[in-house]
Amino acid sequence: MCFGQWGRDSYGSRVRGTGGGTRGVGTGCGYDKPEKMAGRALLFAGPPSTGKTALALGISQELGSKVPFCPMVGSEVYSTEVKKTEVLMENFRRAIGLRIKENKEVYEGEVTELSPEEAESTTGIYDALIKEKVAVGDVIYIEANSGAVKRVGRCDAFATEFDLEAEEYVPIPKGEVHKKKEIVQDVTLHDLDAANARPQGGQDILSLMGQMMKPRKTEITEKLRQEINKVVNRYIDEGVAELVPGVLFIDEVHMLDIECFSYLNRALESSLAPIVIFATNRGICNVRGTDMTSPHGIPVDLLDRLVIIRTETYGPTEMIQILAIRAQVEELEIDEESLAYLGEIGQRASLRHSIQRLSPASIVAKTNGRDKICKADIEEVSSLYLDAKTSAKLLQEQQERYLT
Template structure:
């Protein structure tokens, strides 16, 4: 057996998928379908997951089974936001007595100290941001950036790179400039997110009350709405505001799909925003 990166055999299939990966990275595979056919247990799903691993985190990869078909087109948008960025030097939540009574305490604010090359700053933030910081498992020495009411962990400061001989952390340099700055943030937004956001417009207070009383129904995304969203996305791409990154849609057990699903997929492949 020929063993490579955990795979046994299937040398020709691995070589062919390597060519496919190169074509995806060079954006020459969008709007095309790749069929992996073979007997059960021959490694079709394993090769597909290996393609996802090889593409990295920048290329969106959406795995699913043959009983569901969704859109996996992805675009990137950029916007300028005011953010706080730096290495965490202090992280201390402050608690006060519960105003509603009882023996428990409630979180009043979070004090975070940030350090950059140009200086340090101490921030007193709303307790709501502490939840997102806890989810990111932020500790002293991590490099983070804070925008609106969320905080994101970038990595561990490279000043701590010599703490351990074996470390799985991603080390990043100390941010340059001031702690408070305007930063261009790149966000990954799927067309499905845009469809859902526009299919559920903000209702009035009375309608919101009615929505709580009535049983919620699944939102229907019409072809008209999709065409309008695609028109706006194409406009942003032409203006240079957004960049299209074709994703990979992997459908396992594709033989479970009926003729209507295959017809839809064939039509979707003809779109300029179609995934691979």
């Protein structure tokens, strides 16, 4: 249900040091049945470099490819072409999936002979066969209703025909050639919006010119979305489709203004809403667009709706574990003493700064004729590069030398 004590990351390792956070996220997102948590909102709140974005990455990995996960940053909503609320709604609908199941009658099997015959009807599949580059020995299936042709691959009986071959070999389908097959398609509501807002395929001169020109980003009307929602609800009632609520992750949520927060209040109450996760590293600050001060830069009325998950600063042991994983990912060799020294730098400066010293230290080690990074290499790199806190301290001491 949740990541376990530490949580997994995309390398098969673990997200270190956020044990309470990962357990809270696992419960809040409901990995076993995310549809039960649809419309809920979480907030990751903590200082910089405490693993908020890493938790979001862990969520996307845990949900898998079948559940929509839409990440965005608060500053993305500001555009000269599209309204802020339109950008938010677009991302909301990107995070809501629809799994459509269709039972289609198909002809599936191996092509043993191709013999074109001329006919008066224009509904033949000759063009589709040419487009799919179908040849004798291929395994294909043809939809009985639409005539759509899909080339599955080359029959495995021809696997030894050539020594070098880039084809994908598949076994011959069993059973009758004419059969019923269940086809599952995963789409998002935004995919349906975009497909209906800008239909393609017109043969008149205006349609052809429109396809050649650079497409301008346009807003999708609310009326169109309501029509699509009606069709989706009908499909769900008929059992043809299944709604798959995903996760919308909004990082740096304090960058949104009061209009966006008001819109989010209404959007979270709608019947079609995903799980929404906010992240911020701000404390008490002004809500953008107002003179009002609020925790995390979020209005109190929206803050009441949120389940807040606090992320804490890493300890020395956790920092060393994270640095060891990072060195393994970058394929760098480093001894225990160097890791401990980098952990001390991370405690004094920041985790990001200590991670950024790994690559320069490996270059220094190779320059000195060694494959493994030692403490002396990191000390040499430390003498060359300053962290933010040291730089700010020097700036205060030497303020008279700088222009103001």
